[in-house]
Amino acid sequence: MPRLYSAPEHRALYSGLIPLHVLYHASKEPIFGLEMIEELRRHGYRLSPGRMYPLLHGMERKGLLKSAETTAGRNRRRVYRATPAGRAALSVAKERVQELFSELFEDVISAAAKGASRRRRG
Numbered sequence: 001m002p003r004l005y006s007a008p009e010h011r012a013l014y015s016g017l018i019p020l021h022v023l024y025h026a027s028k029e030p031i032f033g034l035e036m037i038e039e040l041r042r043h044g045y046r047l048s049p050g051r052m053y054p055l056l057h058g059m060e061r062k063g064l065l066k067s068a069e070t071t072a073g074r075n076r077r078r079v080y081r082a083t084p085a086g087r088a089a090l091s092v093a094k095e096r097v098q099e100l101f102s103e104l105f106e107d108v109i110s111a112a113a114k115g116a117s118r119r120r121r122g
């Protein structure tokens with residue numbers, strides 16, 4: 001597990017990354033709250049159910065996700081999938097993340113590119 005837990009006062013810096021992460025997974029397969037809490041924990045985000053469920057409800061209210069109740073044996077759970085609007089929002093967000101990524105990692109990327117062209121020239 002990555003040691004990425006940040007100081008609470010820096011939480012706002014990452015708050016947008018969490019719904020993006022949720023949207024990404026919901027575009028791949030149906031997701032549910034506890035599973036997403038685990039998934040985000042794996043990536044270094046610690047979310048309580050008290051934050052995850054309102055987030056999912058809010059994303060559904062905004063039309064990004066659509067939920068359905070499912071039953072597996074005696075367990076009932078609410079699963080969420082990305083809507084077409086959610087997928088569209090995700091693809092715009094991916095471009096923005098890519099843009100930010102290239103800026104944040106400008107040095108790394110140009111060093112790697114230089115290395116690659118040196119190797120090509122032999």
Ligand SMILES: [Zn+2]
Pocket residue numbers: 021025039043
């Ligand atoms: Zn993930």
